[in-house]
Amino acid sequence: MTAKKTDFSFMDHFFKPRSVVIIGASNTHGNLGAPMCHSLKRLGYQGDIFVVNRKGETVHDCPGFSSLADIPVDVDLAVILAPASVTSSIMRQCGEKKIASVIIETAGFSEVGGEGQRLQEEMDIEARKYHIRYIGPNCIGSMDAHSRFTSFFGVRPGTFDELFDCPGKISVITQSGGVGTLILRSLMTDVVGFSKIISIGNKADIDESDMLQYLIQDPLTNVICMYLENISNGKKMMRAAAGSSKPVLIYKAGATKQGAHAAASHTAGMSNNDDVFDAACRQAGMIRLQSVTELYSMPKIFVTMPLLQGKSIVVLTNTGAFGTIFTDLLVHAGLVPVTLSANMQLVVKKAGMVFNAANPIDLGPGISGDPFLDIFKLLLGSGEVDGFVLAINIWQQSIVDALISMAALCQEYGKPAAIYTPNAIERVLHIRKNYKIPAFETPEEAVRSLVVSHRFFMYQLKKKR
Amino acid sequence: MTAKKTDFSFMDHFFKPRSVVIIGASNTHGNLGAPMCHSLKRLGYQGDIFVVNRKGETVHDCPGFSSLADIPVDVDLAVILAPASVTSSIMRQCGEKKIASVIIETAGFSEVGGEGQRLQEEMDIEARKYHIRYIGPNCIGSMDAHSRFTSFFGVRPGTFDELFDCPGKISVITQSGGVGTLILRSLMTDVVGFSKIISIGNKADIDESDMLQYLIQDPLTNVICMYLENISNGKKMMRAAAGSSKPVLIYKAGATKQGAHAAASHTAGMSNNDDVFDAACRQAGMIRLQSVTELYSMPKIFVTMPLLQGKSIVVLTNTGAFGTIFTDLLVHAGLVPVTLSANMQLVVKKAGMVFNAANPIDLGPGISGDPFLDIFKLLLGSGEVDGFVLAINIWQQSIVDALISMAALCQEYGKPAAIYTPNAIERVLHIRKNYKIPAFETPEEAVRSLVVSHRFFMYQLKKKR
Numbered sequence: 001m002t003a004k005k006t007d008f009s010f011m012d013h014f015f016k017p018r019s020v021v022i023i024g025a026s027n028t029h030g031n032l033g034a035p036m037c038h039s040l041k042r043l044g045y046q047g048d049i050f051v052v053n054r055k056g057e058t059v060h061d062c063p064g065f066s067s068l069a070d071i072p073v074d075v076d077l078a079v080i081l082a083p084a085s086v087t088s089s090i091m092r093q094c095g096e097k098k099i100a101s102v103i104i105e106t107a108g109f110s111e112v113g114g115e116g117q118r119l120q121e122e123m124d125i126e127a128r129k130y131h132i133r134y135i136g137p138n139c140i141g142s143m144d145a146h147s148r149f150t151s152f153f154g155v156r157p158g159t160f161d162e163l164f165d166c167p168g169k170i171s172v173i174t175q176s177g178g179v180g181t182l183i184l185r186s187l188m189t190d191v192v193g194f195s196k197i198i199s200i201g202n203k204a205d206i207d208e209s210d211m212l213q214y215l216i217q218d219p220l221t222n223v224i225c226m227y228l229e230n231i232s233n234g235k236k237m238m239r240a241a242a243g244s245s246k247p248v249l250i251y252k253a254g255a256t257k258q259g260a261h262a263a264a265s266h267t268a269g270m271s272n273n274d275d276v277f278d279a280a281c282r283q284a285g286m287i288r289l290q291s292v293t294e295l296y297s298m299p300k301i302f303v304t305m306p307l308l309q310g311k312s313i314v315v316l317t318n319t320g321a322f323g324t325i326f327t328d329l330l331v332h333a334g335l336v337p338v339t340l341s342a343n344m345q346l347v348v349k350k351a352g353m354v355f356n357a358a359n360p361i362d363l364g365p366g367i368s369g370d371p372f373l374d375i376f377k378l379l380l381g382s383g384e385v386d387g388f389v390l391a392i393n394i395w396q397q398s399i400v401d402a403l404i405s406m407a408a409l410c411q412e413y414g415k416p417a418a419i420y421t422p423n424a425i426e427r428v429l430h431i432r433k434n435y436k437i438p439a440f441e442t443p444e445e446a447v448r449s450l451v452v453s454h455r456f457f458m459y460q461l462k463k464k465r
Numbered sequence: 466m467t468a469k470k471t472d473f474s475f476m477d478h479f480f481k482p483r484s485v486v487i488i489g490a491s492n493t494h495g496n497l498g499a500p501m502c503h504s505l506k507r508l509g510y511q512g513d514i515f516v517v518n519r520k521g522e523t524v525h526d527c528p529g530f531s532s533l534a535d536i537p538v539d540v541d542l543a544v545i546l547a548p549a550s551v552t553s554s555i556m557r558q559c560g561e562k563k564i565a566s567v568i569i570e571t572a573g574f575s576e577v578g579g580e581g582q583r584l585q586e587e588m589d590i591e592a593r594k595y596h597i598r599y600i601g602p603n604c605i606g607s608m609d610a611h612s613r614f615t616s617f618f619g620v621r622p623g624t625f626d627e628l629f630d631c632p633g634k635i636s637v638i639t640q641s642g643g644v645g646t647l648i649l650r651s652l653m654t655d656v657v658g659f660s661k662i663i664s665i666g667n668k669a670d671i672d673e674s675d676m677l678q679y680l681i682q683d684p685l686t687n688v689i690c691m692y693l694e695n696i697s698n699g700k701k702m703m704r705a706a707a708g709s710s711k712p713v714l715i716y717k718a719g720a721t722k723q724g725a726h727a728a729a730s731h732t733a734g735m736s737n738n739d740d741v742f743d744a745a746c747r748q749a750g751m752i753r754l755q756s757v758t759e760l761y762s763m764p765k766i767f768v769t770m771p772l773l774q775g776k777s778i779v780v781l782t783n784t785g786a787f788g789t790i791f792t793d794l795l796v797h798a799g800l801v802p803v804t805l806s807a808n809m810q811l812v813v814k815k816a817g818m819v820f821n822a823a824n825p826i827d828l829g830p831g832i833s834g835d836p837f838l839d840i841f842k843l844l845l846g847s848g849e850v851d852g853f854v855l856a857i858n859i860w861q862q863s864i865v866d867a868l869i870s871m872a873a874l875c876q877e878y879g880k881p882a883a884i885y886t887p888n889a890i891e892r893v894l895h896i897r898k899n900y901k902i903p904a905f906e907t908p909e910e911a912v913r914s915l916v917v918s919h920r921f922f923m924y925q926l927k928k929k930r
Contacts, residue, residue: 154830178784178858178887185889229789253786258802259793262825292790293907319643321718324694325757328724337723360727365619393643422643424650425890425906441890441906442758 008214011206013101014135015196016147017076019048021068021099023090024081026053032105033081036141036150037062038157043148043164048073068093077101079141079151084108087137088122095130102127104136105153110202111138120204127205139201140177143184145194146220152177152199160184168193169222170299173211175200179227179292186296189429191438192303195220207232212240212248223299226250227292229263234280241284242463247302247456251289252277285459287452294448297440301449304407304438305416308454310386312338314379315360318367318399319422322391322443323360326420329447330389335454344384351375360391368398376406380413387450388417391443394431403437416453418446473679476671478566479600480661481612482541484513486533486564488555489546491518497570498546501606501615502527503622508613508629513538533558542566544606544616549573552602553587560595567592569601570618575667576603585669592670604666605642608649610659611685617642617664625649633658634687635764638676640665644692644757651761654894656903657768660685672697677705677713688764691715692757694728699745706749707928712767712921716754717742750924752917759913762905766914769872769903770881773919775851777803779844780825783832783864784887787856787908788825791885794912795854800919809849816840825856833863841871845878852915853882856908859896868902881918883911 020040025033033051037060040049049062056066065071068078068090078099080090084106094102109120120137127134135142141151143160145167150160154177163184170192174180177199187194196218198211208228215221224246231237231252241248254263255274281288289295313335315326327337337359340348345357352371355362363372379385388410394400403419410417419439421428432439440446485505490498498516502525505514514527521531530536533543533555543564545555549571559567574585585602592599600607606616608625610632615625619642628649635657639645642664652659661683663676673693680686689711696702696717706713719728720739746753754760778800780791792802802824805813810822817836820827828837844850853875859865868884875882884904886893897904905911 176784176786179786181858182887182889185892189889189891227786229786253789253793255793256796258796259789262792262802263789291907291909292786293909319641321641321644321692321694321757324718324724324728327727328718328720331721331723337727422647424647424654426654426894427650429891442756444756444758 008210008217010101010133011211011214013076014103014142014198015144016149017047017101019050019073019075020077020079020151021050021052021071021075022062022079022081022151023052023068025051025059025062026055027057027059032153034059035155035157036079036153039150039152039155042157043150045148047076047149050075068097068099071097075099077103080104080106081153082106084116084119084137087119088126091123091126091132092130095126095132100132102132102134103139103141103151104134105139105141105151106136107138109137110204120202124204134205135198136201137204139199140180142196142198143194144196155181160188162188163193166193167195169195169220169303170225171195171215171218171221171223172197172225172227172295173200173208173215174198174227175203175208175229176227179295182292183225183296189433190296190300191432191436192300203232209233209236209240212237212244216240216244216246222246223302224248225295225299227295228252229254230260231277234276238280238284241286244285245460247452248286249289249295249298249452250281250286251292251295253292285463287455290448297445298449298452300438301416301418301453302456305410305453306414307457308387308416308450309457311336311454312384312386313389313450314338314340314385315389315391316363316376317360317391318363318365319391319393320355320362322420322422323356323362325443326389326391326447327360329443333447333451335447335450338384340384344378344382347378348375351378365395367392368396368402372402373405373409376409380409380415385415387415389446389450390417390419392419392421394421394423394427400431400435400437403431404435407437416450418449420446473675473682475566475598476676476679478541479568479607479663480609481614482512482566484515484538484540485542485544485616486515486517486536486540487527487544487546487616488517488533490516490524490527491520492522492524497618499524500620500622501544501618504615504617504620507622508615510613512541512614515540533562533564536562540564542568545569545571546618547571549581549584549602552584553591556588556591556597557595560591560597565597567597567599568604568606568616569599570604570606570616571601572603574602575669585667589669599670600663601666602669604664605645607661607663608659609661620646625653627653628658631658632660634660634685634768635690636660636680636683636686636688637662637690637692637760638665638673638680639663639692640668640673640694641692644760647757648690648761654898655761655765656897656901657765668697674698674701674705677702677709681705681709681711687711688767689713690760690764692760693717694719695725696742699741703745703749706751709750710925712917713751714754714760714763714917715746715751716757716760718757750928752920755913762910763914763917765903766881766883766918767921770875770918771879772922773852773881773915774922776801776919777849777851778854778915779803779805779850780854780856781828781841782825782856783828783830784856784858785820785827787885787887788821788827790908791854791856791912792825794908798912798916800912800915803849805849809843809847812843813840816843830860832857833861833867837867838870838874841874845874845880850880852880854911854915855882855884857884857886859886859888859892865896865900865902869900872902881915883914885911
C-alpha cells in the first residue's frame with residue numbers, strides 16, 4: 001500500500017503566504033489579532049500583511065481595510081478571528097476576493113453542537129462553492145520557523161523567538177492548541193527545533209491525513225508528530241502514513257470510552273475504536289506514543305542519533321545502581337542487555353580502569369578522558385553491540401566534554417546512544433540547552449527512545465521489502 | 466502481624482552523635498574526609514568533631530589525633546574512610562575506645578568477592594566482639610537535615626545548604642549512593658524537604674529492616690522512601706513495614722534476572738524473586754514504586770495533600786485536551802472519572818462560566834478568580850467527589866494565586882488534588898520552587914500520585930481492622 005503523490009503545494013499558503021489578511025484584528029483592547037500582527041512584524045515576516053476590521057484601521061503597521069474587497073493586491077491566505085455567526089459571510093467574501101486558503105480560528109461550531117453545527121455547515125457550503133480549502137474551525141493557527149510566519153492567537157509576541165531563531169526539522173499536527181503550545185515550549189528546553197506546526201481544530205475540511213501527506217513531502221520536515229483526539233478517515237490516514245519515509249509519531253487521546261466521550265465535547269469528533277487504531281498504526285508503520293510528553297521528548301532520538309538497527313544494548317554508567325535499573329528497563333522493553341564476549345570484556349578491561357566489564361559496564365567515577373572514549377570506540381566498532389544507554393552522572397565538566405564526543409562518535413559509527421544523566425532535572429536542562437547533549441529526563445524515556453528508534457527502523461525495512 | 470517495639474534509639478548516633486570521629490580525614494590533596502569536616506563546620510553542627518590520621522593533623526578546625534585512643538572524650542560515632550585492608554584493625558580500636566556505632570564507607574568488601582569477602586568477615590568478628598553496630602561497608606554515609614549532620618563523602622561543601630535550611634519529613638534508606646544523591650538533588654527543585662537519609666551499602670550488619678523500624682519510630686519522619694537492590698530478610702522487613710502508620714515507598718532494582726545479576730556486582734546481594742517481593746509489599750502494606758524517579762516525585766502527595774479516600778475523581782482544566790488525556794489515564798489507573806449528577810452540573814454552571822460542566826470540567830481560559838474557586842468549593846463540599854486532577858495551564862499570575870488557594874482548600878475539606886500544569890518543565894519548576902505549589906512534571910505522575918495516596922489509605926484501613 002503506497003500513497004499516490006497528490007499535489008499538496010497549495011498548503012504552502014498556510015505556512016508561507018506571499019500575502020495574508022487577518023480578519024478581525026483591530027486596536028481594541030484585548031483583541032486577539034493584534035498580537036498576531038505584532039508577532040509577524042517582530043519576526044520580520046517577508047510577505048504582505050493586511051488586516052480587516054470595522055474601522056479599517058491599521059494594526060501594528062499592517063495596513064487596515066474595512067472590507068476584503070478593498071485590498072489592492074491578491075491575497076494567498078485569510079486568517080479569520082471574527083465571531084462564528086459572521087464566518088460564512090466572510091467565507092463568501094474570501095471567495096469573491098479569490099482567496100483560496102483560509103484558517104478559521106473562531107470557536108463555537110460543531111464542537112458545541114446545535115446552532116454551532118448549523119453555522120459550520122453554512123460556512124462549508126460557501127467554502128465549497130468557491131473552492132476554498134480551510135483549516136479549522138476552532139484552532140489556534142499555524143507557525144513556520146523557517147519562513148518566520150505565525151498565525152497563532154493568544155501568544156505574547158516574543159514568546160517563541162528562540163525557536164524561530166533556530167529552526168529545525170520537527171513538524172507538528174495537533175488537534176489541540178494547548179498541546180501544540182506545550183510541545184513548542186518544551187522544545188525550547190531541548191536540543192531540537194521545530195519546522196512547522198499546525199492546529200487543525202475541528203478539521204471540517206483539511207484533516208490530519210491531508211496535512212500528514214503535505215508534511216511527508218515537505219523538504220524541511222524530517223519527523224512528524226501528531227496529537228489527535230479522533231481520526232477523520234482511518235483508511236486515508238493509513239494510506240498517507242504508509243508512504244512516509246519519515247517517522248510519524250502519534251499520541252491519540254480518547255483511548256478509553258470515557259476519554260472519547262470527553263474528547264467529543266472538545267473537538268467535535270466521533271469516537272474511534274482504540275484497538276483498531278492500534279493495529280492500524282502498526283500496519284501503516286506509525287509509532288504510537290504512550291504519553292503526550294513523548295510528543296516532545298522522543299523526536300530528538302531521530303534527529304540527533306542514527307537508528308537502532310538491532311536489539312543488543314550495552315549500558316555504560318558511572319553510578320552502579322543505574323546499571324541495574326537500566327538492565328531491568330531494557331528487559332521489560334523487549335531489548336537485550338547483551339552479555340559481552342569474554343574476549344571483548346578483556347579488551348575493555350585493558351583499555352581502562354573499569355569496575356565491571358560485563359554489561360552493564362561500570363566505569364566508576366573516572367568516566368572521562370581518553371581511556372574511556374577508547375572503550376566506547378571499541379564497543380562501537382565491535383559487532384557485539386547495536387546501541388547504548390549512557391547513564392552517566394555529570395559531576396564535572398570533563399564528563400560533559402566526554403558526552404559531546406560520544407554523541408559525535410555515535411554518528412561516525414552509525415549506532416545510537418540514549419543519554420540519561422542521573423542528575424536533578426535542572427542540571428539535565430542546563431546541559432541539554434547549553435551543550436546540545438540530547439539527554440532524556442528519566443530512565444524510562446531513555447529506554448523508550450531506543451524502542452521507538454528500533455521500531456521505526458523495522459517499519460522502514462518492511463516497507464522496502 | 467505487628468512489629469514488636471524494639472529499642473532502636475542507638476541509631477540516633479548515625480544522625481545526631483554528640484561526638485563523631487572521622488577516621489582517614491586529612492589535609493592531603495583529594496582526601497575524601499576533608500570535605501566532610503568542612504561541611505559539618507559550614508553547617509554549624511553542634512556536636513564535637515574529631516579526625517584521626519597518620520600525622521594527627523587538624524582538618525578544617527576539627528582536632529586531629531594519630532590514634533583513636535588519644536581522643537580525650539567519649540565518642541558516639543566513628544566514620545571510617547580508611548582502606549579496606551585496615552578496617553578490621555580500626556574496628557578493634559573503636560571497640561577499645563568503646564565507640565558503639567560505626568559507619569564504614571570504604572568499598573572493596575563482599576561486593577568484590579574473594580579477598581574482600583574475607584576482609585568483611587574479619588571486620589565483622591571484631592564488631593561482634595565489641596558489640597559495635599555498623600552501617601555499610603561500601604556506602605556514602607548519612608545526613609540529617611534537622612540536626613544539620615552529614616557523613617556523606619564526595620559532596621562539595623554547600624551543595625545541599627538549601628535542604629538543611631528547610632528540613633522536612635521525608636526520610637530515605639538507599640542501597641546506592643548515586644540514587645540517594647539524585648533524590649536529594651531532586652528534592653531541591655520540589656516542595657518537600659528531607660529529614661534523614663542513609664546509604665546502607667552492603668548492609669553487613671544494620672540492614673534496611675532495622676533502619677525502617679528506626680524511621681517508623683522517628684518523630685521527625687512522616688514518609689519513608691527506600692531504594693533497594695535486594696532484601697536481606699524478607700520476613701523481618703514485612704514485620705517492620707506491617708507496623709508502620711507512615712507510607713513506606715519502595716523502588717527495588719534487580720527485578721529481572723539480568724538486573725539482579727547486575728546488582729550482585731554492585732552491592733553484593735543475593736537475587737530475590739520479584740513476584741514474591743511484589744506480594745510481600747501488598748501484604749505488608751508497602752507501596753512499590755514503578756520508577757526510580759517516583760522516589761522523589763511521589764512523597765509530596767503525602768506531605769502536601771490529604772489522603773485519597775475513594776476513587777471518584779473530577780478533572781478541572783482550562784485546556785480541553787488535558788480533560789481527555791486525564792480521563793484516559795484515570796481509567797487506565799483504575800480510578801473513576803465520575804460523572805457528576807445533573808443537579809451538580811447545574812450548580813457548577815450557575816457558579817461560573819464553564820465550557821463543559823460534566824467531567825472533565827473545562828473552565829476555559831478564565832480559570833482564576835472567585836467564581837472558579839466557588840466551583841471548586843462546591844465540588845469539594847459535594848458528596849460526589851473524592852479527589853481532583855487540576856490540569857491547569859499557568860498563563861498569568863492570577864492562576865498561580867488560584868492554585869495556592871485551591872491547595873489550601875484541599876486541606877480544609879480533606880480531599881486531595883493532583884496538580885499538573887501543561888507548561889514546559891522550566892515553568893513547572895519555577896512555580897513549584899517559588900510558590901510551593903506541589904505540581905507534578907507529567908500527567909502520568911499526577912495520576913500515579915492519586916493511586917499511591919489511595920493505596921496507602923486502603924492499607925491503613927486494613928491494618929486498623
